[in-house]
Amino acid sequence: MSAQIASDKQVLVFTDFDGTILDHYSYSFAAAKSCIDRLTKQGISVIPNTSKTLAEVIVLQKQMGLDTPLIVENGAAIYLPKDFLPHKPKGALWKDGFWIKSFAQKRSYWQGIIKKIASGHVGQFETFGSMNIGRISEVTGLDEESALQASKRQFGEPVMWLGTEQQRSEFIGKATRFGAYPLLGGRFLHICGDSNKGKALLWLLQEYKRQHPKCSVSSIALGDGKNDIDMLEVAGTAVIIASPVHAPPELKRNHNVHTSSKTGPEGWTEVMDQLIPNIS
Numbered sequence: 001m002s003a004q005i006a007s008d009k010q011v012l013v014f015t016d017f018d019g020t021i022l023d024h025y026s027y028s029f030a031a032a033k034s035c036i037d038r039l040t041k042q043g044i045s046v047i048p049n050t051s052k053t054l055a056e057v058i059v060l061q062k063q064m065g066l067d068t069p070l071i072v073e074n075g076a077a078i079y080l081p082k083d084f085l086p087h088k089p090k091g092a093l094w095k096d097g098f099w100i101k102s103f104a105q106k107r108s109y110w111q112g113i114i115k116k117i118a119s120g121h122v123g124q125f126e127t128f129g130s131m132n133i134g135r136i137s138e139v140t141g142l143d144e145e146s147a148l149q150a151s152k153r154q155f156g157e158p159v160m161w162l163g164t165e166q167q168r169s170e171f172i173g174k175a176t177r178f179g180a181y182p183l184l185g186g187r188f189l190h191i192c193g194d195s196n197k198g199k200a201l202l203w204l205l206q207e208y209k210r211q212h213p214k215c216s217v218s219s220i221a222l223g224d225g226k227n228d229i230d231m232l233e234v235a236g237t238a239v240i241i242a243s244p245v246h247a248p249p250e251l252k253r254n255h256n257v258h259t260s261s262k263t264g265p266e267g268w269t270e271v272m273d274q275l276i277p278n279i280s
Contacts, residue, residue: 011184011276012208013039014071014201015268016223017050017060018187023264027142029064030263034271036064045084047071048206049197049221049231050211051158051185054079055149072184074190074227075200076155085211101203103195104155110180110191111157116176124163125171125189128153137170140187156192158185171244183227190223190227197223199231221277222268225249232257237275241267 015021021029021036039046046064049071051218057070070079079098080089092099128136128151133210137147150198159169168189172182176193201221209217221228221235222231224243232238232251239249241258251257255279258275260267 011044012219013046013223014049016228019224021268032268035269053152055152072198073155075195075197077102104193113178126160128158158188185227198228198234201231238270
């Protein structure tokens with residue numbers, strides 16, 4: 001059920017994918033599927049807010065049985081189904097069956113910045129743009145079809161770091177001086193613009209409230225990595241999903257923050273069962 005069917009109260013759930021609603025190792029969301037179904041039946045919108053591409057998210061969203069907006073590539077753009085809101089979203093353009101609100105420059109721009117600083121970091125990194133589909137499959141653990149979808153980035157460039165943390169810090173510093181806003185995800189360093197998951201969440205939340213002025217709207221954000229911090233800080237309720245491979249992201253806020261004891265989709269379900277009344 002889409003969120004345009006608004007009662008006097010509405011909850012928008014913004015979720016990271018990798019390591020959060022998808023298992024870090026298997027990319028499976030099976031442990032969260034029944035919870036997703038129960039949320040959907042209650043009219044609660046589960047909205048992807050991920051570093052993944054549009055091509056990837058469309059496939060996963062269909063498998064999850066969702067028909068909600070998609071926030072892709074770390075907040076670079078929001079794709080809204082035509083019927084999610086009653087009116088045209090402010091500043092959005094209609095293309096390929098979506099209202100599209102973009103917040104970042106195109107991928108080629110950030111690839112150009114990487115080329116400018118690459119000579120000082122030979123052998124220390126690989127970019128998605130330099131990898132063939134087989135290599136992307138190898139470094140991500142995705143099958144080749146999923147790797148092809150992952151390669152179809154539009155707004156930023158993922159970097160797989162091979163050097164030391166000190167070398168990575170130097171690389172990040174150089175990219176920043178050229179105007180990039182590097183983000184560390186669960187697997188990759190993303191060279192991208194001044195867009196993030198938090199800004200995209202706030203825009204969609206505010207647009208929803210603008211078009212439903214009589215509706216009380218609350219938000220929940222779930223994530224496991226550093227690139228989730230921006231959305232975890234601004235959502236009404238923040239949920240940190242435990243990771244099997246890295247420490248939880250550190251937040252400045254301490255109110256309405258929940259941390260799962262389980263990892264990935266099991267942790268996702270664990271906390272959502274607690275947060276949403278009558279979910280189980």
